Amino acid sequence: HADTAMYLAKSRGRANYQFFEPALAQNAYDELVLESELAQALERDEFVLHYQPQLSTDGALIGAEALLRWQHPQRGLLSPDAFIDVAERHRLMLALGEWVMRSAAAQARDWHQREIAAVPIAVNLSRMQFHLEGFAGTVARVLGELHVPGHWIELELTERMLMDDIANAPATLKALRALGLSVSVDDFGTGYTSLAHLTQLPLDKLKIDQSFVAKLPADVGAAAIVQAIIQMADGLGLRVSAEGVRNGEQRALLAGWGCDEMQGELLGAPMAPAEFERWLLHRHGAAA
Ligand code: C2E
Ligand code: MG
Ligand code: MG
Ligand code: MG
Numbered sequence: 188h189a190d191t192a193m194y195l196a197k198s199r200g201r202a203n204y205q206f207f208e209p210a211l212a213q214n215a216y217d218e219l220v221l222e223s224e225l226a227q228a229l230e231r232d233e234f235v236l237h238y239q240p241q242l243s244t245d246g247a248l249i250g251a252e253a254l255l256r257w258q259h260p261q262r263g264l265l266s267p268d269a270f271i272d273v274a275e276r277h278r279l280m281l282a283l284g285e286w287v288m289r290s291a292a293a294q295a296r297d298w299h300q301r302e303i304a305a306v307p308i309a310v311n312l313s314r315m316q317f318h319l320e321g322f323a324g325t326v327a328r329v330l331g332e333l334h335v336p337g338h339w340i341e342l343e344l345t346e347r348m349l350m351d352d353i354a355n356a357p358a359t360l361k362a363l364r365a366l367g368l369s370v371s372v373d374d375f376g377t378g379y380t381s382l383a384h385l386t387q388l389p390l391d392k393l394k395i396d397q398s399f400v401a402k403l404p405a406d407v408g409a410a411a412i413v414q415a416i417i418q419m420a421d422g423l424g425l426r427v428s429a430e431g432v433r434n435g436e437q438r439a440l441l442a443g444w445g446c447d448e449m450q451g452e453l454l455g456a457p458m459a460p461a462e463f464e465r466w467l468l469h470r471h472g473a474a475a
Pocket of ligand 2 (some may be wrong): 252311
């Protein structure tokens with residue numbers, strides 16, 4: 188973990204270096220409770236996926252991002268930031284990640300079959316999943332079992348995940364794309380991707396991090412970064428999307444700069460599947 192602290196403990200004249208998480212040390216009991224609740228949550232069917240529309244600049248629906256939620260029996264609907272780190276630390280993320288993939292693939296199949304939306308569903312990956320040997324094989328197995336073609340699924344991973352495993356990342360990405368999946372780099376601009384590596388990786392899309400979009404239109408630095416990412420994506424032949432679009436001014440600027448796709452509160456919040464379907468119907472009704 189990034190903010191892992193280190194302390195030195197000396198015993199019997201020998202130096203022991205121990206690592207501990209400050210958050211864990213402060214809330215050891217809380218984390219223990221959360222961990223055991225998380226371990227049961229899958230069996231108890233407490234996880235749900237919400238879906239946020241992804242639109243092209245001209246307003247067409249081009250995808251939906253699956254965002255994990257935990258319907259906690261006491262604490263209500265929890266966002267991933269409240270539990271993903273704990274799930275990673277206790278290795279529950281592999282099972283949870285596979286549940287997400289399975290659930291998103293089943294949703295994609297349902298929406299395609301019922302002709303609700305013939306668009307890919309974007310799935311966020313955790314570092315644990317991506318770095319697992321044979322990950323592409325797991326994806327192939329899950330999609331095969333559900334009879335879902337690879338092009339109905341898009342994977343979102345972060346710069347950090349790519350750079351942490353730069354030796355194996357190209358082969359894993361190649362195997363995933365051979366299955367038909369497309370690959371996006373999430374939160375782009377916040378990590379430390381070597382630009383040399385970026386050109387070597389088989390990728391489809393860069394998603395500009397919402398922290399830059401949030402500072403538009405006022406912040407000239409953010410504006411320069413966003414424009415540079417859009418131009419770089421264009422030069423590399425990648426699609427480019429902006430996250431966290433909240434107002435019309437931001438949308439107009441991004442469209443003017445040549446951004447291909449957008450996502451954010453202005454265009455549609457993350458919604459439960461039934462709500463997403465109602466939203467789609469209403470949109471079509473409104474357009475007709
Ligand atoms: P992300 O993939 O970058 O997703 C975007 C986050 O921004 C989501 O938060 C979304 O609800 C939120 N958002 C959407 N539009 C707006 C907007 O206009 N303004 C603002 N301020 N926020 C907006 P959420 O759902 O809480 O997810 C947080 C993060 O958790 C995600 O960031 C992703 O990294 C991770 N995550 C979500 N689902 C999964 C999953 O199934 N597996 C894994 N490994 N990670 C997940
Ligand atoms: Mg994402
Ligand atoms: Mg993001
Ligand atoms: Mg993120």
